[in-house]
Amino acid sequence: MRTKPSLTPSLGGLARKAQLLDCAVDVLVELGFAGTSVAEVARRAGVSKGVVTYHFPTKEDLLGEVVASLYREAGEQIGQATGDSDSVIGELATYIRSNLTFVADHPRHVRAVMEVAANMRPADGPPGGEDPLSAHLRELIERGQATGEVADVDAGVLAMTIRASIDAAAARAACDPTADPRGHAEHLVTIVRRALLATEPR
Amino acid sequence: MRTKPSLTPSLGGLARKAQLLDCAVDVLVELGFAGTSVAEVARRAGVSKGVVTYHFPTKEDLLGEVVASLYREAGEQIGQATGDSDSVIGELATYIRSNLTFVADHPRHVRAVMEVAANMRPADGPPGGEDPLSAHLRELIERGQATGEVADVDAGVLAMTIRASIDAAAARAACDPTADPRGHAEHLVTIVRRALLATEPR
Amino acid sequence: MRTKPSLTPSLGGLARKAQLLDCAVDVLVELGFAGTSVAEVARRAGVSKGVVTYHFPTKEDLLGEVVASLYREAGEQIGQATGDSDSVIGELATYIRSNLTFVADHPRHVRAVMEVAANMRPADGPPGGEDPLSAHLRELIERGQATGEVADVDAGVLAMTIRASIDAAAARAACDPTADPRGHAEHLVTIVRRALLATEPR
Amino acid sequence: MRTKPSLTPSLGGLARKAQLLDCAVDVLVELGFAGTSVAEVARRAGVSKGVVTYHFPTKEDLLGEVVASLYREAGEQIGQATGDSDSVIGELATYIRSNLTFVADHPRHVRAVMEVAANMRPADGPPGGEDPLSAHLRELIERGQATGEVADVDAGVLAMTIRASIDAAAARAACDPTADPRGHAEHLVTIVRRALLATEPR
DNA sequence: AATGAATGAGGTTTCATTCAT
DNA sequence: CATGAATGAAACCTCATTCAT
Numbered sequence: 001m002r003t004k005p006s007l008t009p010s011l012g013g014l015a016r017k018a019q020l021l022d023c024a025v026d027v028l029v030e031l032g033f034a035g036t037s038v039a040e041v042a043r044r045a046g047v048s049k050g051v052v053t054y055h056f057p058t059k060e061d062l063l064g065e066v067v068a069s070l071y072r073e074a075g076e077q078i079g080q081a082t083g084d085s086d087s088v089i090g091e092l093a094t095y096i097r098s099n100l101t102f103v104a105d106h107p108r109h110v111r112a113v114m115e116v117a118a119n120m121r122p123a124d125g126p127p128g129g130e131d132p133l134s135a136h137l138r139e140l141i142e143r144g145q146a147t148g149e150v151a152d153v154d155a156g157v158l159a160m161t162i163r164a165s166i167d168a169a170a171a172r173a174a175c176d177p178t179a180d181p182r183g184h185a186e187h188l189v190t191i192v193r194r195a196l197l198a199t200e201p202r
Numbered sequence: 203m204r205t206k207p208s209l210t211p212s213l214g215g216l217a218r219k220a221q222l223l224d225c226a227v228d229v230l231v232e233l234g235f236a237g238t239s240v241a242e243v244a245r246r247a248g249v250s251k252g253v254v255t256y257h258f259p260t261k262e263d264l265l266g267e268v269v270a271s272l273y274r275e276a277g278e279q280i281g282q283a284t285g286d287s288d289s290v291i292g293e294l295a296t297y298i299r300s301n302l303t304f305v306a307d308h309p310r311h312v313r314a315v316m317e318v319a320a321n322m323r324p325a326d327g328p329p330g331g332e333d334p335l336s337a338h339l340r341e342l343i344e345r346g347q348a349t350g351e352v353a354d355v356d357a358g359v360l361a362m363t364i365r366a367s368i369d370a371a372a373a374r375a376a377c378d379p380t381a382d383p384r385g386h387a388e389h390l391v392t393i394v395r396r397a398l399l400a401t402e403p404r
Numbered sequence: 405m406r407t408k409p410s411l412t413p414s415l416g417g418l419a420r421k422a423q424l425l426d427c428a429v430d431v432l433v434e435l436g437f438a439g440t441s442v443a444e445v446a447r448r449a450g451v452s453k454g455v456v457t458y459h460f461p462t463k464e465d466l467l468g469e470v471v472a473s474l475y476r477e478a479g480e481q482i483g484q485a486t487g488d489s490d491s492v493i494g495e496l497a498t499y500i501r502s503n504l505t506f507v508a509d510h511p512r513h514v515r516a517v518m519e520v521a522a523n524m525r526p527a528d529g530p531p532g533g534e535d536p537l538s539a540h541l542r543e544l545i546e547r548g549q550a551t552g553e554v555a556d557v558d559a560g561v562l563a564m565t566i567r568a569s570i571d572a573a574a575a576r577a578a579c580d581p582t583a584d585p586r587g588h589a590e591h592l593v594t595i596v597r598r599a600l601l602a603t604e605p606r
Numbered sequence: 607m608r609t610k611p612s613l614t615p616s617l618g619g620l621a622r623k624a625q626l627l628d629c630a631v632d633v634l635v636e637l638g639f640a641g642t643s644v645a646e647v648a649r650r651a652g653v654s655k656g657v658v659t660y661h662f663p664t665k666e667d668l669l670g671e672v673v674a675s676l677y678r679e680a681g682e683q684i685g686q687a688t689g690d691s692d693s694v695i696g697e698l699a700t701y702i703r704s705n706l707t708f709v710a711d712h713p714r715h716v717r718a719v720m721e722v723a724a725n726m727r728p729a730d731g732p733p734g735g736e737d738p739l740s741a742h743l744r745e746l747i748e749r750g751q752a753t754g755e756v757a758d759v760d761a762g763v764l765a766m767t768i769r770a771s772i773d774a775a776a777a778r779a780a781c782d783p784t785a786d787p788r789g790h791a792e793h794l795v796t797i798v799r800r801a802l803l804a805t806e807p808r
Numbered sequence: 809a810a811t812g813a814a815t816g817a818g819g820t821t822t823c824a825t826t827c828a829t
Numbered sequence: 830c831a832t833g834a835a836t837g838a839a840a841c842c843t844c845a846t847t848c849a850t
Binding site: 655 | 812814815816817
């Protein structure tokens with residue numbers, strides 16, 4: 001039997017995968033997690049449903065890779081901007097700025113991952129315990145407190161607050177093109193510096 | 203889980219409705235928005251699916267009432283604790299404390315509403331724009347800045363940050379029984395006071 | 405036990421039944437057979453669903469009575485107008501006129517019965533065989549042919565055609581208030597008379 | 607590798623669609639519109655419910671195609687038999703004969719379409735106004751009256767009567783295999799000719 | 809690699825009916 | 830008589846997944 005010519009020829013594995021991930025991001029952003037179906041992703045990619053399940057055997061694989069690829073990119077971009085400061089305050093500022101710069105550069109992908117994270121909970125029930133990203137921040141702050149560099153506010157709460165502020169700005173940036181994540185970073189840095197460095201009045 | 207070991211007695215309208223709302227909250231917390239089906243709610247209540255749709259014609263009605271009932275309760279409890287301070291810092295502290303006290307008292311309900319809010323997007327597309335709760339905080343802060351009572355940090359960013367911190371603590375409290383929202387409130391108040399009142403060094 | 409005061413006091417059986425039948429007719433006309441539910445009938449009557457099933461244990465009882473009551477009324481009204489003519493043509497004319505007069509007087513009820521008839525098929529499968537109403541007409545025509553009073557067209561086909569024309573006019577009248585069933589009757593009488601009495605040309 | 611024998615082999619799109627339409631016709635004829643469910647159609651086709659919704663996304667699509675396919679076939683078959691007569695009476699006879707010949711050839715399909723038509727009301731409320739098929743007939747008759755070729759009976763009523771007679775014969779033929787639509791056509795032609803051509807006595 | 813067909817589970821909703829009060 | 834609550838079946842539809850080609 002003759003092979004039927006395909007409208008959408010092979011893209012050689014990796015390219016096809018990247019295309020599908022792109023489409024998945026779009027669908028997540030526009031239709032939300034609940035509205036994201038394999039069929040819709042395929043439709044936007046202009047391929048058949050089978051193509052999606054060929055490259056990503058299950059839906060979880062697809063969405064998991066949406067998350068993982070963002071983490072990979074974020075790790076690279078943020079990793080570069082790290083460690084080049086010797087003060088704790090400086091490191092915090094770098095962390096906040098690099099995080100929100102990344103968000104400003106990839107608002108849609110970030111939003112997509114938020115959709116997934118809010119809905120695809122790990123099999124072992126709700127997380128509970130401290131978020132690892134906050135934990136890292138907390139340790140950083142505690143280090144500064146140990147050396148007396150920064151004031152003695154609750155490190156855990158401040159860490160959570162910084163993380164939450166970054167995430168909120170990201171969420172906003174993903175939906176609202178007029179939002180300004182980089183400005184948010186600067187103002188947040190100011191707030192954090194005041195909280196950590198300032199001398200309380202009187 | 204919360205089901206009273208009753209075969210299926212008539213509960214007389216309001217009680218049944220309350221029971222179903224309770225069960226819906228449980229399901230939302232444990233299974234997430236995506237895992238919340240009318241059937242599961244009915245199963246936990248020990249009644250048939252029809253009972254749920256009898257009292258809440260559509261799923262949206264059910265989840266909407268989960269949200270609305272929390273807002274009602276929060277409005278009452280938080281409303282009482284408001285306005286009794288004449289300094290902006292005092293009002294902020296009251297706001298933070300009453301919010302997190304409420305969260306400490308209703309962690310599961312709060313978490314359930316978060317699940318709904320994160321997923322049930324309004325028909326008119328993604329929100330965009332400033333969150334009304336943050337806006338209220340921002341105005342409060344700006345009022346203090348106009349009178350010179352507090353420092354000139356960015357009011358919008360600080361408002362978002364406070365709201366985000368409260369929400370993060372709420373999310374944590376809903377999943378982790380060892381979390382301490384009231385402690386979070388105190389530490390957050392300290393952080394905010396420092397950011398707004400302290401004199402920057404040098 | 406104290407009797408609970410009712411918003412919709414007892415109508416004494418028969419009146420309530422009549423009211424429910426009226427409402428059922430309305431629903432059938434406006435929403436069609438498929439849209440006719442016990443709940444909707446109750447809603448229009450301003451009573452609870454239970455009232456309907458109290459008076460008409462099953463939906464079939466309700467709709468069956470809609471049909472039966474029309475037949476009763478039609479039987480009375482048409483019965484009076486019958487038999488007072490001694491020519492077959494006269495009897496046919498009387499039949500047609502009395503049928504369409506009845507339709508003109510009860511368009512909604514007629515339409516409702518059509519909805520039911522088209523959908524509620526007898527348990528023993530589709531009817532098949534000659535419609536009894538047509539059969540009566542056919543016999544009448546054949547009687548006239550036996551005496552030579554009317555021409556020798558096919559009595560069965562003419563009978564079916566007359567019946568179908570009456571029904572079509574009824575269907576029209578039920579939906580279209582500008583329709584004129586009585587005019588239709590006159591014109592149909594003319595057509596039938598021509599078909600039965602005229603001498604074919606040449 | 608040997609091909610695993612499939613219980614429900616792939617029929618290649620069009621064939622499967624045709625099969626499903628056939629089954630839908632059967633169900634409509636035997637169980638009526640109200641008794642026609644997607645599940646029942648699937649059961650008769652020996653496939654799963656999903657297959658039906660795969661080929662016809664909604665029930666309306668399925669039933670709509672039942673109607674449309676009949677119209678297509680009827681259009682072809684009746685179109686061929688049209689326009690080859692120059693007298694109005696001749697055209698009427700051709701119309702009646704071709705209609706009922708078609709009915710005689712496809713009694714079940716015709717009956718199925720009647721079920722659908724009687725129940726699937728257009729979204730814009732009850733129709734009201736003249737049926738387009740009757741309208742065409744009326745214009746034909748009026749043309750003949752304008753030239754004096756045929757008598758001056760009411761064209762609208764006669765048109766409705768002819769249409770109704772054809773439909774009644776079709777309904778009968780679909781349920782009763784002993785019915786004779788072609789015979790009906792001949793007798794109906796005779797009746798119509800007498801009504802239009804004969805000279806009234808006296 | 810890619811496709812279209814098929815599956816079956818599960819979701820929401822409607823509804824006739826039953827029953828205690 | 831009347832009601833509101835409850836039931837359970839059945840409807841339509843969506844979807845992740847599997848499979849032959």
